[in-house]
Amino acid sequence: xxxxxxxxxxxxxxxxxxxxxxxxxxxxxxxxxxxxxxxxxxxxxxxxxxxxxxxxxxxxxxxxxxxxxxxxxxxxxxxxxxxxxxxxxxxxxxxxxxxxxxxxxxxxxxxxxxxxxxxxxxxxxxxxxxxxxxxxxxxxxxxxxxxxxxxxxxxxxxxxxxxxxxxxxxxxxxxxxxxxxxxxxxxxxxxxxxxxxxxxxxxxxxxxxxxxxxxxxxxxxxxxxxxxxxxxxxxxxxxxxxxxxxxxxxxxxxxxxxxxxxxxxxxxxxxxxxxxxxxxxxxxxxxxxxxxxxxxxxxxxxxxxxxxxxxxxxxxxxxxxxxxxxxxxxxxxxxxxxxxxxxxxxxxxxxxxxxxxxxxxxxxxxxxxxxxxxxxxxxxxxxxxxxxxxxxxxxxxxxxxxxxxxxxxxxxxxxxxxxxxxxxxxxxxxxxxxxxxxxxxxxxx
Numbered sequence: 001x002x003x004x005x006x007x008x009x010x011x012x013x014x015x016x017x018x019x020x021x022x023x024x025x026x027x028x029x030x031x032x033x034x035x036x037x038x039x040x041x042x043x044x045x046x047x048x049x050x051x052x053x054x055x056x057x058x059x060x061x062x063x064x065x066x067x068x069x070x071x072x073x074x075x076x077x078x079x080x081x082x083x084x085x086x087x088x089x090x091x092x093x094x095x096x097x098x099x100x101x102x103x104x105x106x107x108x109x110x111x112x113x114x115x116x117x118x119x120x121x122x123x124x125x126x127x128x129x130x131x132x133x134x135x136x137x138x139x140x141x142x143x144x145x146x147x148x149x150x151x152x153x154x155x156x157x158x159x160x161x162x163x164x165x166x167x168x169x170x171x172x173x174x175x176x177x178x179x180x181x182x183x184x185x186x187x188x189x190x191x192x193x194x195x196x197x198x199x200x201x202x203x204x205x206x207x208x209x210x211x212x213x214x215x216x217x218x219x220x221x222x223x224x225x226x227x228x229x230x231x232x233x234x235x236x237x238x239x240x241x242x243x244x245x246x247x248x249x250x251x252x253x254x255x256x257x258x259x260x261x262x263x264x265x266x267x268x269x270x271x272x273x274x275x276x277x278x279x280x281x282x283x284x285x286x287x288x289x290x291x292x293x294x295x296x297x298x299x300x301x302x303x304x305x306x307x308x309x310x311x312x313x314x315x316x317x318x319x320x321x322x323x324x325x326x327x328x329x330x331x332x333x334x335x336x337x338x339x340x341x342x343x344x345x346x347x348x349x350x351x352x353x354x355x356x357x358x359x360x361x362x363x364x365x366x367x368x369x370x371x372x373x374x375x376x377x378x379x380x381x382x383x384x385x386x387x388x389x390x391x392x393x394x395x396x397x398x399x400x401x402x403x404x405x406x407x408x409x410x411x412x413x414x415x416x417x418x419x420x421x422x423x424x425x426x427x428x429x430x431x432x433x434x435x436x437x438x439x440x441x442x443x444x445x
Contacts, residue, residue, distance in 0.1 A: 003140075003141055003142060003143060004143065005143060005170050006170050006171075006202065006203045006204065007100070007203070007204055007280040008078065008169060009170050009171065009204075010204040010227055010424065011145050011218060013075060013101070013143075013235065014042075014043055014075050014098050014100070014171075014190055015042065015075065017042040017043035017075065017228050018042060018217075018221070018227065018228045018229065019041050019042045019043070019217065019228065019229065019242040020041070020042070020043045020045075020173075020206055020228050020229065020230040020231070021033060021036045021041045021043070021044040021045065021206065021230070021231065021232075021235050022045060022046070022230045022231060022232035022235070022288065023045035023046060023047055023048050023079040023105070023147070024047060024232055024236070025047050025048050025300050026047060026267075026270055026273065027047065027270065027273060027274065028044065028047050029047065029068070029266060029267070030068040030070060030073060030263055030266075031202065031256065031259045031260045031263050031266050031270075032239070032256070032274060033076075033162075034070070034072055034073060034259050034263065035074065035087075035239050035252070035255060035256050035259050035351045036235060036239050036242075037073070038255075039241075039242060039243045039245075040240065040241070040242030040243040041235070041239075041242050042228075042242075043075050043076075043077070043228070044076055044077075045076070045077045045078070045079050045103060045343055046065065046068075046076065046077070046078045046079055046099070047064070047079070048079045048080070048081050048105050048108065049064060049065070049078065049079065049080050049091070049095075050080070050081055050082075050085075050116075050287070051080040051081065051082035051087050051088045051090075051091035051092075052082070052084070052087050052091075054080065054091040054094065054095070054307055055087060055090045055091050055094065058374070061094060061095075065078065065095060065098055065099075066098065068263075070263065070297070074100065075098060075100040076098075076099045076100055077096045077099060077101045077102070077103050077145060078092075078096075078099040078101075079101055079102075079103040079104075079105050079147070080092065080095075080103070080104060080105065081105040081108060081113065081118040081119055082104065082118060082132065083116075083117050083118050083122060083128070084138075085128070085131045085132045085135045086135075088104065088132050088135075088136060089135050089136055089139050089140070089180045089359065090288075090414075092139075092140055093139065093140065094145075095228065096141055096142045096291055096313070098139055099142065099172070100142060101143045101144070101145050101170070102136065102140060102142060102143075102144055102145070103144075103145045103146065103147055103356035104129075104132060104133065104144065104145070104146045104147070104323075105118065105119050105147055106119060106120060106122055106123060106129065106146055106147060106148045106149070107119060107120050107147045107148055107149045107173075107175050108120060109149065109179050109180075109182040110182070116158065117400075118324060120149045120179045120255075121148065121179075121208065123148065123151070123160065123179065126160070126163055129163070129167070130163060130164075130167045131167075133146065133167035133168050133169050134167045134168050136168070137167070137169075137170075138168070138169025143170035143171065144168055144169060144343050145169060145170055145171040145172065145173070146164050146171075146172055146173070147173040147175065147194055147208070148161070148164070148172065148173070148175065149175045149177055149178060149179055150174065150175070150176055150177065150178055150193040150194075150229075150249075150343050151178065152178055154192065154193050154196045156192050157174075157196065157197060158197055159286060161174070161197045161200060161201050162200060165201045165202065169229075170203055170204075170207070171203055171204045171206070172197065172201065172203060172204070172205050173203060173205070173207075173208055173230055174193065174194045174197050174198075174206070174207060174208065174226075174325055174360075175189065175194050175208040175209055176189030176191055176192075176194050176207065176208065176209040176210070176245040177189045177190070177209055178191040188209075188210060189209025189210045191206070191207065191209075191210070191223055191224050191314075192219060192224060194207045194209075194215050194220075194224045194322060195223065195224040195225060198224055198225045198226050199225070199415075202321055204226075204227040204228065205226045206226060206227065206228045206230050207220050207221075207224050207225060207226040207228075207229050207230065208230040208231075208232070211229055211230075211231040211232045211234045211241075212241075212339035212341075213234075213241065213339070214242060214243070214244035214246075215244075216229075216234075217229045217241075217242070218229075222255070226329075233339070233340065234280075234339055235279065235309065236277040237278065237337060237338065237339050237340055238338060238339065239252055239253070239256070239337075239417060240252065240285075240337065240376075244270055245337075246336050247336070247337055247370035248309075248313070248335055248336060248337070249278050249279055249282060249313070249335050249336065249337055250306065250307075250309065250310035250313065250335070251369055252278055252337055253275060253278050253279065253306045253309075253310075254306065254310075255273075255301075256274060256275075256278075257271070257299070257302070257303050257306065260299065261299070268297070268298075268299065268302070271299060271302055272293065272294070272302060273303060275293060275304060275305075275306055278337070279293070279306070279309055280340055281330060281334035281335075281338070281340070281386075282309055282312075282313060282334045282335055283309075284334070285334060286309060289305055289308055289312075290310055292305045292308075293305045293306075299310050301384075303438050312377075313334075316335070317333075317335070325365070352402070373385055386414075394410070396410070396411050396412035396415055397405060397409075397410045397411060397415075398411060398412075398415045399412060399414070399415055399425065401414075401415075404416055406410075406425050407427055409427060
């Protein structure tokens with residue numbers, strides 16, 4: 001039986017999913033996906049997995065995917081980051097029996113993605129992306145999907161989407177922000193770009209960006225014509241977003257902790273991060289409990305801090321205190337699940353950041369350095385913070401990491417060691433001298 005494609009895949013396998021939980025590193029684990037599904041989510045993605053690590057490390061596969069198989073957790077799409085077609089397909093083949101589709105991450109804008117050369121930093125390498133998607137479409141028994149960010153130019157974004165569709169992509173998620181719109185510079189996502197892509201392709205499209213309430217979901221579908229809407233930050237602050245509810249924070253926190261107990265093991269750092277997101281507004285007020293939440297080392301400890309936050313909120317409710325008394329400017333009391341809105345506009349933040357960096361670059365006195373750099377300067381008075389004057393490292397011929405300064409093979413420490421022992425050859429780096437060692441052991445006649 002041939003695999004379903006395009007709209008047939010969306011209708012039959014994904015059951016016409018409209019409400020989608022985004023792939024989030026260390027945040028869209030099984031327990032959170034199940035909680036989100038209980039409250040209206042119709043489709044979930046796994047966190048982003050690194051294809052190369054997934055191929056070589058059986059523990060990584062088991063802990064992140066194989067151990068999280070659950071009948072309630074379907075339909076499910078597994079996402080990978082990759083920059084090598086063969087490695088990507090190998091990873092996808094190992095994952096395809098545990099999900100309903102494989103997604104290629106072409107949207108991650110973080111610095112780790114830049115260093116690893118994946119995510120949105122591949123968006124200009126169309127020939128490579130075409131090969132990756134085409135090969136996956138040919139080899140996999142499940143559909144291949146892609147999640148992208150937009151270019152500033154709408155026409156270029158449309159051509160980009162059409163290229164991926166032609167290569168074999170069966171569903172496209174479009175995050176309406178550019179590569180540079182991240183962190184303090186996030187700004188507003190462009191639904192115009194998403195609308196243009198939806199009109200130009202013949203496959204289902206999901207929209208991502210500007211989703212804080214259920215009303216945003218409905219408005220996005222109406223304005224762009226997409227088949228579904230994906231939420232990341234909105235879902236983290238309110239997992240009942242797709243139900244159109246804003247429940248008390250403790251309701252969601254306690255239910256999440258129960259799901260975690262029912263589906264062990266769950267990494268403690270994931271749980272802690274979720275509680276920080278859920279209790280974000282309350283922790284701005286009860287900062288002593290913020291410190292406790294950061295320090296506790298057990299699931300029971302996290303649950304206890306969450307319980308203390310609930311009791312404090314209920315005391316405020318009993319006294320008739322509201323958000324207005326705290327002067328926070330929130331539309332709802334802080335104990336109600338609601339989105340986090342960044343305090344400054346992207347343009348204002350950008351102006352401030354640029355001025356600070358210009359000052360640091362032009363004047364190297366200690367007063368202009370950040371606290372972190374001042375600490376480094378105190379430990380090493382001769383430390384140089386000028387990027388232009390930093391030494392340029394030569395890359396390893398095999399893996400791309402910085403090569404060893406003394407390596408005769410032009411390799412990094414790890415690759416040098418493998419080569420030296422495989423070929424019984426000597427290299428001075430870290431005393432990789434298998435040939436000399438062997439000669440000492442074999443007596444001469």
